[in-house]
Amino acid sequence: MRVTVTVNDQDYIRDVEPRLLLVHLLRDELGLTGTHWGCDTSNCGACTVWLDRVPVKSCTVLAVMASGSSVRTVEGLERRGGELDQLQVSFALCHGLQCGFCTPGMLMTARWLLDRLPDPSDVEIREAISGQTCRCTGYENIVRSIRHAAESERAAG
Template sequence: MQVSMIVNGEQVSGEIEPRLLLVHFLRDHLGLTGTHWGCDTSNCGACVVWLDGEPVKSCTVLAATASGHEVRTVEGLEREDGELDPVQRGFTECHGLQCGFCTPGMLMTARWLLDRNPDPTDAEIREAISGQICRCTGYATIVRSIKWAAAYEAARREAATADASSNGSAS
């Protein structure tokens, strides 16, 4: 069957078997290997992508179901200017990854959380990532990484507001 969807802002299409999972369409047909396939049971969360702006485990979604919808993968986090997303930077700054296998799903969930709650508590972060398993870090550095990204974005917003205020009063 033919599928067509928007992936990371680009229209894509392909001929697939109706039973093909979205994770395999992304990895095998589109070459977007940042989305990891980990457990084959929907328990680990390494395969989290956004489907129409909501995080989903792509191993539980048929590619045919995603046809006509918008998908965002970890490759879509990078900013247009080539700069890393603050969540990606936070994971680097605070050592939020060790083996890196769960990282794409964690990054996608963290970005989704911060887009909805720019100042989450540790408990809110832990709840957001509760559907994902990290076998290496013990989660402390992941939570710290997401908090770093939230603080970084808050500082940028504050600086932009201050800059706009000073520009507005100067005229």
């Protein structure tokens, strides 16, 4: 089937198998390997991307379902001129990652949260990332990183 999709503001047209998952389109067809494929059952959240500005687990979305839509991956967080998103900076500064496997999904979910709720409480942060599994950090530094990004963005105006 023919799929037409905009990924990180770039248009792509591909002929794909009807059963191809969005995560595989991104990784295997488009070479965007920042989106991690972890469980194939929507449990871990490592494959979270935005589909028409809404976070989805790309291991549960068929590529044909994304046809005609806009997808944003972790590669799309980078700002114009190569500047990192404040969340990426905060994850590094506050040790919000260890092995890094869950990080792309965490970043995409956290950016979605901060775009809608610029001053979230720790409870709101934990609720937002509740669909993401991290096996390394215990979540405390992830929450701290998201809070740091929110505070930094508010201070920057």
